[in-house]
Amino acid sequence: MGLPYYSNKITPWLHTEVERLEDPHMLKERAPDIQMLVEPDRVHRRAYVDPDIFDLEISHIFERSWIYAGHETQVPAAGDYWQFQVGRQPMVMVRGNGDSIHVLYNRCPHRGVQVCGSRHGSAGDALTCPYHSWRFHHDGTLEAVPLEKGYRETRFDRDDPQFHMKPAARVDRYRGFVFASLAQKGPSLLEWLGDARVAFDDICDRSPVGRVEVVRNCYRVVQRSNWKFFMENQLDAVHPSVTHMSTGYAAADVERKIKREKGSQPLHYHYLSAFTTPFDKWDQLETYGYPYGHTILGGYMGLRPRDPDTLAHEQVLAAAYGEQRKEEILSRNIHHVLVYPCLSVQSPLQQLRAIRPLSADRTLSEIWHFRLVGVPEAIYRRSLWYYNLVNSPATMINADDLENWQRGQWGLRSDGGDWVSFHRDYGRDTDDGAVLRSTNGCSELPMRSQFRAWVKYLTAE
Amino acid sequence: MSTSKHKSTSAARPAAARSQAGGAASKGAPPPARRTAARKKSAARGSKRAAAPPAAAARARGRTAAAVRTAPDAGTLFHDVSQFLYRQSDCLDAKRWQDYIDLFDDAGLYWMPPGLEYTTWEGMPAIFIEDKDLMTVRMKRIQHPNAWSQQAEWATNHVVSNVVIEDVAADGAEVRVRSRFHMLELRRDDVRHFAGTYRHHLLRGSDGTLRIKLQRVDMVNAQAPYEYVLQAWV
Numbered sequence: 001m002g003l004p005y006y007s008n009k010i011t012p013w014l015h016t017e018v019e020r021l022e023d024p025h026m027l028k029e030r031a032p033d034i035q036m037l038v039e040p041d042r043v044h045r046r047a048y049v050d051p052d053i054f055d056l057e058i059s060h061i062f063e064r065s066w067i068y069a070g071h072e073t074q075v076p077a078a079g080d081y082w083q084f085q086v087g088r089q090p091m092v093m094v095r096g097n098g099d100s101i102h103v104l105y106n107r108c109p110h111r112g113v114q115v116c117g118s119r120h121g122s123a124g125d126a127l128t129c130p131y132h133s134w135r136f137h138h139d140g141t142l143e144a145v146p147l148e149k150g151y152r153e154t155r156f157d158r159d160d161p162q163f164h165m166k167p168a169a170r171v172d173r174y175r176g177f178v179f180a181s182l183a184q185k186g187p188s189l190l191e192w193l194g195d196a197r198v199a200f201d202d203i204c205d206r207s208p209v210g211r212v213e214v215v216r217n218c219y220r221v222v223q224r225s226n227w228k229f230f231m232e233n234q235l236d237a238v239h240p241s242v243t244h245m246s247t248g249y250a251a252a253d254v255e256r257k258i259k260r261e262k263g264s265q266p267l268h269y270h271y272l273s274a275f276t277t278p279f280d281k282w283d284q285l286e287t288y289g290y291p292y293g294h295t296i297l298g299g300y301m302g303l304r305p306r307d308p309d310t311l312a313h314e315q316v317l318a319a320a321y322g323e324q325r326k327e328e329i330l331s332r333n334i335h336h337v338l339v340y341p342c343l344s345v346q347s348p349l350q351q352l353r354a355i356r357p358l359s360a361d362r363t364l365s366e367i368w369h370f371r372l373v374g375v376p377e378a379i380y381r382r383s384l385w386y387y388n389l390v391n392s393p394a395t396m397i398n399a400d401d402l403e404n405w406q407r408g409q410w411g412l413r414s415d416g417g418d419w420v421s422f423h424r425d426y427g428r429d430t431d432d433g434a435v436l437r438s439t440n441g442c443s444e445l446p447m448r449s450q451f452r453a454w455v456k457y458l459t460a461e
Numbered sequence: 462m463s464t465s466k467h468k469s470t471s472a473a474r475p476a477a478a479r480s481q482a483g484g485a486a487s488k489g490a491p492p493p494a495r496r497t498a499a500r501k502k503s504a505a506r507g508s509k510r511a512a513a514p515p516a517a518a519a520r521a522r523g524r525t526a527a528a529v530r531t532a533p534d535a536g537t538l539f540h541d542v543s544q545f546l547y548r549q550s551d552c553l554d555a556k557r558w559q560d561y562i563d564l565f566d567d568a569g570l571y572w573m574p575p576g577l578e579y580t581t582w583e584g585m586p587a588i589f590i591e592d593k594d595l596m597t598v599r600m601k602r603i604q605h606p607n608a609w610s611q612q613a614e615w616a617t618n619h620v621v622s623n624v625v626i627e628d629v630a631a632d633g634a635e636v637r638v639r640s641r642f643h644m645l646e647l648r649r650d651d652v653r654h655f656a657g658t659y660r661h662h663l664l665r666g667s668d669g670t671l672r673i674k675l676q677r678v679d680m681v682n683a684q685a686p687y688e689y690v691l692q693a694w695v
Binding site: 219249257377395398 | 590605608
């Protein structure tokens with residue numbers, strides 16, 4: 001009954017379970033009618049458990065949309081690379097000369113071998129295949145093959161793209177965050193991000209030079225649940241005081257004791273004790289749903305204290321941007337941004353999680369945080385404490401989330417009900433045609449809005 | 462977290478460097494003869510520092526591994542430290558969380574870095590970096606009646622072995638020890654397996670009792686994908 005720890009379900013650098021090489025049109029014929037699965041206030045459970053729908057999501061959402069590749073500071077020098085996946089495709093982000101960054105399919109055109117063999121590394125001047133030493137420039141074009149005379153009078157042609165490492169159809173960056181799309185056509189990155197680009201603005205504008213550096217550590221945690229469980233949980237404001245009750249009360253207890261004994265408590269206890277915040281306080285926040293599936297929860301809890309470290313940070317920002325712009329930046333009050341389909345960004349603390357769906361019931365998450373360039377070290381330490389307490393593999397928060405999602409996935413496989421309810425505050429959303437908005441932080445608007453986009457993605461040609 | 466000025470010193474050096482150090486596990490004390498000559502020179506130059514007798518100087522810098530082995534109480538020390546390590550993991554397997562926390566010094570730390578290359582936790586990501594207060598939060602969370610993920614059956618079994626005393630302070634009040642661990646964890650129907658190296662910096666009281674000043678845990682699968690998370694110390 002025991003599974004090996006390094007499960008054979010995760011093949012290194014090709015994190016998928018089922019290989020289906022099918023025409024997307026064939027998939028649509030086999031999948032159930034998508035429109036029938038999604039009602040305005042509830043969704044059929046097949047959306048979460050049906051492998052045919054999962055295949056459709058891979059082809060129509062993940063392998064078409066803009067997917068997060070990484071941050072440009074992950075690949076600082078020419079030849080640096082970092083692997084990631086788009087849908088089922090093993091890709092690699094490579095730094096070229098100067099500022100250029102390329103995203104390639106990690107696949108040698110000769111015999112199909114994955115050229116980059118480790119999760120991240122440095123290829124030097126050229127990407128070299130370990131099998132026959134085919135060499136590629138950082139942009140994937142062919143540099144050299146061994147014993148080239150053997151290709152005389154054959155159909156081999158150095159200039160033919162079939163003999164290059166294939167690049168992703170489109171690559172673009174927003175404020176250093178690199179995205180790739182495998183679809184030739186579609187909205188530009190900026191157009192697609194729309195108002196959700198505030199996730200990256202809210203991160204970067206807290207630096208006096210508008211930049212961050214990635215902290216070079218990426219935790220990977222596997223969720224035994226459908227990727228949409230994660231996306232729906234991030235902006236779910238009812239669950240924190242329930243799911244994380246044990247951690248909230250435990251932390252509040254110790255926090256009070258420390259305050260009694262020492263006069264004040266370390267700031268980072270708040271990250272855990274905040275989970276005792278009652279429902280009605282969460283309900284005072286606001287939620288927004290945007291085209292393409294992005295959603296935002298606004299109104300962060302008390303992260304603008306007046307302590308000396310915060311004031312020093314504000315002075316640094318005021319010197320860089322002027323007082324008025326500084327106030328605009330710090331008044332954004334973003335709690336959480338979902339950049340659909342795969343990013344959860346907590347901008348006030350520079351945390352980012354990217355999810356990679358492996359199958360209908362398994363999802364890989366990659367957990368990062370960033371350092372603001374040019375701010376006092378004390379400010380970075382706040383971000384670091386959050387990363388260590390909430391986002392590490394020893395998290396006292398995500399332990400209970402993962403449990404819920406696992407049990408949710410099991411529950412939805414049963415015949416004990418067909419529908420997933422998203423009724424909370426339905427009918428109280430304001431809808432201007434493009435943006436959904438609720439003044440109830442606990443509204444299930446984010447889920448309804450995501451499924452509205454989901455239908456559009458899956459029914460597109 | 463309580464202020465901690467503990468610097469991770471020899472306990473934090475990567476395993477590779479450690480094995481290259483071979484038998485001399487101390488912090489590189491030069492042989493007494495060279496030091497005696499140096500002290501004579503500095504005395505001749507009229508240095509203000511009194512030239513200490515060579516034997517005392519060697520003791521003051523701690524013992525080499527050879528000295529550890531041949532010291533009169535080496536057998537007792539090894540026995541005591543080994544038993545201490547076994548009893549520590551017994552606490553985890555029996556879920557005696559307060560007993561586990563009580564093994565740490567008041568300013569003690571439990572540290573699991575993300576990789577071998579980390580030489581400090583200050584300003585660095587860490588999988589665990591907990592003082593006794595944070596450990597108490599973790600314990601209270603696990604014991605809370607509404608710790609939902611605790612509803613699943615969850616059991617661990619540790620084996621601690623390969624105990625090597627790396628260094629002993631001259632007065633015997635501090636001991637550095639490394640050991641290996643394997644932990645098997647059952648959660649519902651799944652078995653997970655974790656393994657790695659412990660490095661303990663122990664304080665030894667005059668009555669021989671041991672407490673943990675710093676425990677560094679280098680898990681061999683620290684960077685591999687986690688099928689669930691780590692709810693308790695490993």
